[in-house]
Amino acid sequence: MELLSPAGNLEKLQVAIDFGADAVYAGVKKFSLRERAGNFTIEELEKGINYAHSRNKKVYITLNSFLRDNELKEFRATVDTIATLKPDAFIVADPGALSIIRERTDIPVHISTQANVTNSETAKLYRRLGATRIVLARELSLKEIETIKKHAPEIEIEVFVHGAMCMAYSGRCLLSSFLAGRDPNRGSCAQSCRWKYYLMEENRKGELYPIEEDSKGTYIFNSKDLCALPVLEKLYKAGVDSVKIEGRVKSVYYVAVTTAVYRRAIDLLKNKPEKLKQELPELLAELDKVSHRPYTTGFLTENDDLQHYPTSSYIRKYKFLAIFKNGIWEVRNPFHVGDEVELFFSNGRAIKTKIMKIWKSKKNGEAIETAHPNFKVVVDFKNLSLSDKHNRAILRKRNI
Template structure:
């Protein structure tokens, strides 16, 4: 079972690869359904693909926007330019995009979750059109996924297992377009579903009445975040080929922790499956240390309560402080001598420590490390960092 992680930028691609992703998915400036992600230039994409391939990992290119007539020629040029870099797959939702790629290259084609594939007949149809993998709609249960995999075992099946969820059918929403003219189906969603809504009575303009769906509150469109980690062993048993983490606009800290946790979980399921349930609480505890909304197993677990009514705010228990690269700590948020921290490594383990000394330029001792500093740190107890180790601090 492949672990597929998000790569919104070149830095995130390298983090995902180093924390255990078998493959990453990345987008270019156009056609990738994530306008607010950093996205890649062709030059950056070339570097990222070479970096991943050198470590035996794969890179899939997301081109899952729906084209307008005037964009078709530019789409063809984009496909040709990317194909020369030898990625491992194209992710598309538009059936015209599938046809164009099939005519111009032999690179495998993955059908995006935006295509809303929910049944055996549609999987067969896409297979006949030349698709190699189907990223199934998020509305399916484990039973339905198993039926599809059993009926068509010779096509790859990919499932989202972690990250933010859209309140609309597989992300096909018009709310943001209507309220802000930002099209969610072209990667520019304003997340209008996260806003707080009121009712206005026809003859009482300006008087706002909260929408009380029930005693919990008013955020009636606000989806919980998906966390299918408790069901990962079931997906493995079904024969799901790839499990996918959402988050091309999330931080490198989010990419690192989620990738490391799911990597560790898959390894446990493969090598020591009877211990998975025992290890599960500790793995979920680790996922609780990233920024997230309340978790749900979603439609996979057939949970009825997928919305969170009190607020759309994130749960933030830890702050990402620094990452170790090229023999120095790159500071992402300020910290100081005496701070109690955790060092999180690529194997998914964390160690508690205290900041004993901070050195800038190799010798100048400073009291506080500020954002964008590159520094040395001495810990108590003594810790020798490895490339891509992370330090974080509990928010009190």
């Protein structure tokens, strides 16, 4: 089972791979359904693909916008340019895009979750049309996924396991287009489903009746976030080929932690499945330390506990302070000598420690009391020595 992580930009691509992803998905500015994800220039994409391939990892390129005729020429040119970089697959939703790519290159094509594939006949049809993988609709249960895999073994199956969910069939929603002029099917959803709504009687124009659950209001369409870690073993046993983490607009910290946690879980499943049960509480606790809405196993377990009514805000228990690479900490948020902190490693493990000393740029360089954003620093921790062999790590602190 492959672990597929989001790569909103070049740094996130490298972090995802260094923290354990087998493959990443990335988009270019146009035709990728995440207009605000940062995305890649062609030069950055080339660097990212080289970075991944030199480590035997894969890069899939999302081109999953629904196309208009006046965009076809540019789409063909984009495909031709990206094909020269030899990515491992294109991800598309529009059957026309599949057809164009099949005519022009042998690079595999995956069918995006935006295509809403919910049964084995549709999966088989896409296989006949030249796709090699289906990213199933998020609205399916474990049982349905198992049935699709059984009846359409000729095509790979990819399933979302973590991240934000839509209250519509992924993106098939007009709320954001209508209320904000931002089209979810063209990558610019404003998440209008999570806004605060009122009730109005037709003869009392302008009189807004709050439909309150509490003083903050009611978020009637606000979906919880997906976390399929508790049922990962079932997906594995169902023969799912790839599990995907959502979040190309999420932070480097989110990418690092979610990737390392699912990596550890998959490795345990493959090698010591009985240990995964023991470690599950610890791994779930790690997922609790990234920014998220309350978690649910979503449609996978056919529960109806999918909406979160009290608020649409994220839960943020920890602050991301710095990321470690090649012996140096790159600082994102300030921290000080004496701070109680946590280190999170690419093996999915975390330890508590304290900051004893900070040097600017290099060990025994200028000693400083506070590390500020964009500083590159060396840090001494209590009872812990971090060497270059710790290729990657995250520094974080509990929010008070």
